[in-house]
Amino acid sequence: MFPKPRADLVPNTADFERLPLVKPTGFREYDARWLFPNEINLMGLNAVGLGMARVFDEYGVAKRIVVGHDYRWYSASVKQALMTGLLAGGFEVFDIGLALSPMAYFAQFELDVEGVAMVTASHNDNGWTGIKMGLARPLTFGPDEMGRLKEIVLSGDFAPSDGGRYHFLPDLAERYMKDLADRPRLKRPLKVVAACGNGTAGAFAPKVLEAVGCEVVPLDAELDHSFPRYNPNPEDMKMLHAIAEAVVANGADVGFGFDGDGDRCGVVDNEGHEIFADTVGVMLARDIAAIHKNPVFVADVKSTGLFATDPVLQEAGAKTLYWKTGHSYMKRYTFEQKALVGFEKSGHFFFQPPLGRGYDDGLVAALAVCDMLERAEGKTIADLRRALPKTYQSPTMSPHCDDEKKYGVVERVVADYEALAKNGGTVAGQKIRDLVTVNGVRVTLEDGTWGLVRASSNKPELVIVVESPVSEENKIAMFRDIEARLAAFPEVGDYNQKI
Template sequence: MFPKPRADLKPNTYEFETQPLVSPSGFREYDARWLYPEQINLNGVQALGLGLGTLFHEMGVRPAVAVGQDYRSYSVSIKQALIIGLMRAGCEVHDIGLALSPVAYFSQFALDVPCVAMVTASHNENGWTGVKMGAQRPLTFGPDEMGRVKEIVLSGAFKEREGGKYIQVTDMAERYIADLTNRPKITRKLRVVAACGNGTAGHFAPRVLEGIGVEVIPLDCTLDYTFPHYNPNPEDMEMLHALRDKVLSEGADVGLGFDGDGDRCGVVDNTGEEIFADKVGVMLARDLSSRFPNAQFVVDVKSTGLFLTDPVLIANGAKTDYWKTGHSYIKRRAHELNALVGFEKSGHYFFNPPIGRGYDDGLVSAIAICDMLDRNPGKKMSELREALPKTWGSPTMSPFCPDEVKYEVVERMVKLFTDMKAKGETMLGQKIRDLVTVNGVRVVLEDGTWGLVRASSNKPGLVVVVESPTSEANMRGMFAEVDKRLSANPEVGEYDQKI
C-alpha cells in the first residue's frame, strides 16, 4: 500500500528518500505548482499520479492519459514519477515526451484519449514544477476537481488497480506542427521576431511560423533550462523589452513572445510598442467580429474595459462576458457560452471552432495575429493598435502574499471597497460606480478608471491591475489609491514590478 504523503520531510534524510512529501499549498485553483524538491519529492509526485489516476476512475472516464513535460532540468524525472503513479492506478499512459502544454492538449484529440497530465511550471522561475490536468477535452480541471485530487492525495485515499500500461509516442511534436501548418500560406510578406526565452517553445514556434509562410527572426530560441537571459514570460517587462529591441534592430513587422510552456503569446508592434495581451485581444475581436457578426467573447476581470465600449465591436454586434481570471475558468466559460474566443490579459487565448479546438495555444494565437495582418495588407501593427480608443493601463503587478492568507487579504479588500461604495466615499474625487466581485474585486470609478485586486492562482502573491480611459495620471492615481489600502495589510510584501 502506498504511504500517506507528509508535509514535514527534510531533504537528505532516510524519510525523504522513502516517503512521499507533498505540500498542501501546491494544489491551486486549476492546476498544481510546487517548489522542487522543497515542497514535493519524487515519491510525492508518484502519489500525485496515483491520486490523479484514482480520480479518473472515480469520474467514470476511460483511464487513458496523454503525458508530456516541459524543458526544465528535472522535468523528465518528475514526469517519470508521475507516470509510475498513474500506472499504479491502472491508467494507460501515452508518453508524448518533450511538449508544449497545447501539444499535450492536441494529443488528446490526435490519440483519442480523454485525459491529460502535462508536467510544467509554465512561466514560474526555475525551481518550480507542476502539473496541468484534465479529463474532458478541451477543458482542464477547475476548483472542484483540484479539490478532489488534493483530498485523495493528502488523505492517502488511493486505489491501486491492475491494467496499467505504458505507450511511448515519438512523433507528437511533428504531428502538432503539421496540424498547424497544413493551411494556406500567408500572402503578405511578414518579418516576425519569435522570442522564446530559451524555453520549450523554441523548438516549436520558429517552425510553425515558417510553415505558414512568414520570415522568422529567432530570439533566444535555443533550448536552455537555465533561462540565461530572462524568464520566458510574455507579461514580464524584461522579456518584452528584449523583444522590442530585436524588433527595432531588425525592422520587423511584429514581435511575438512565448512563455515556458507555449500556451501564451505576447506582442510588440513594429514601432517597438509593447501591446498588452488584452489590447491585442480587442484588435483580434475587431478582426474576427467583422467576419463573424454578433460573435460572443469571454474575457477575464484583469482585461481592458474596451471590450464593452469599443465602437467597432459595438457596431459588429459583439457581446462580451467578463469572468474569473485563470486558464481553466476562461476556457470553461468560453465552452459554456459557445464563445468564438476567450481572452485573458495574461495572454491565454481560447479559440473555439472554426478557428481552434477550445484550448489555449500561443502558436494558434500567433497565427491569428499574422492572419489579422494578412487581412489588413495596407496597415502596420502599430496602426491597428493606434486605431483603438486610447486607454492607459498597467502591466500585471504581483505583490508577495503567503498562500495561507492571500484569499483572506482579498476578502478584506472586497469588504473595504464594498463599504466605501455603500458610504458614497470617493477615490480620485469620484464615487465608485461599480464593483465586480466575480474574482477578487474590480473597482470602477465614474469616468471608467478601474483597479483590480485578486489572489494569484499559481504562486504566493496577489495580482494588481489598473486602467484609465481618461488619463495616465488617473491610471497612476488609481494604483496609488489601491496600493495604499492593500499595503496596509501586514501580510503584503514587495511587488515583482510596479508602474
C-alpha cells in the first residue's frame, strides 16, 4: 500500500526519502504549484499521479493522458515521478518530452487522448514546479476536480491498478509547429521581436514565426533555466522594457513576449510602447468583429472597460461578458458561452473554432496579431493602439500574501467595499457605481474609474489592477485607496511593482 502523504517532512532526512511529502497549499484553484523539493518530493509526485487515476475513474474518463515538461532543470525529474504514479494508477501515458503547455493541449487533439498533465510552473520563479491538468479537451481542471484531487492525495485514498502503458513521442514538437504553420504565408513583410525570457518558448516560437513569413529577431531565446535576465513573464515590466528596446533598436513592426510555458503572449508596438494584453484584446476584437457578425467575447475581471464601452465594438454588435480571472475559468466560460475569443489581461487568449481549438496558446495569439496587421491596410500597430479611446491603465501589481491568508484578506476587503457602497460612501472623492464580486472585488466609480483586488490563483500574493477612462490622477487615486486599505493588514507584504 502506498503511504499516506505528509506535510511535515524535511529534506535530507530518512523519512523524506521513504515517504511522500505534499504541502496542501500546492493544490490551487485550477492547477498545482509547489516549491520543489521543500513542498513536494518525488514520492509526493507519485501520490499525485495515483490521485489523478482515482479522479479519472470517478469521472468515468478513460485513463489516457499526454504528459510533457518545461525547461526548468528539475522538470524532467518531476515528470518522471508523476508518470510513475500515473502508470501505477493504470494510465496509458503519452510522453511528448520537452514541450509548451499549448503543445500538450494540441497533442490531446492530435493523438485523440482524453487527459493532459503538463509539468510547468509557467512564469513562477525558479524553485517552483507545478502541473496543469485536464480530462476533457480543450478544458483544464477547475475547483471541483482540483478539490477532489486534493482530498484523494492528502487522505492517501488511492486505487493502484495494473495495465499502465508508456509511449514516447519524439516528433510531437515538429507536428505542433507544422500545424501552426499550415496556413497562408503573410503577404505583408513583418519584422518581429520574439522574446522568450530564456524559457521553453525559445525552442519553438522563433521557428513558427519564421515559417509563416516573419523576419524574426530572437531575444533571450537561448534556453537557460536560471532565467539570467528576468522571469519569462509578459506582464513583468522588465521583460516588456527589454522587448521595447529591441523593437526600437531593430526597427521591428511588433514585439512579442512569451511566458515560460508558451501559453501567454505580451505585445510591444513598433514605437516601443508596451501594450497591456487586455488592450491588445480590444484591438483584436475590433479586427475580428469586422469579419464575424455580432461576435461574443469574454474578458476577465482584470481587463479594461473598453470591451464594454468601445464605440467600434458597439457598432459591430459585439457583446463582451466579464468573468473570473484564471486560465481554467476563462477557458471553460469561453467554451460554455460559445464565444469566439476569451481575453485575459495576463496574456492568455482563448480562440475558439473556427479561429482555434479553444485552449490558450501564445503563438496562436501572436499569429492573430500578425493577421490583424496584414488586414490593417498599411497601418502600424501603434496606429491601431492610438485609434482606441484613451484610458489610463496600470500594470498588474502583486503584494505578497501567504496562501493560507490571502483569501481571508480579500474577503475582508470585499466586505469593506460592499459596506461602503451600501452606505453611500466615497472612494477617491466619488461614489461607487458598481461592484463585481465574482473574483475578489472590482470597484467601479461614477466616472468609470475602477480598481480590482483579488487573490492570485497560483502564487502567494494578491493581484491589483486599476484603470481610469478620465485621467492618470484618477487612476492613481483609485490605487492609493486600495493600497491604504491593504496597508491595514500585516499579512500583506511587499509589492512586486507599483505605480
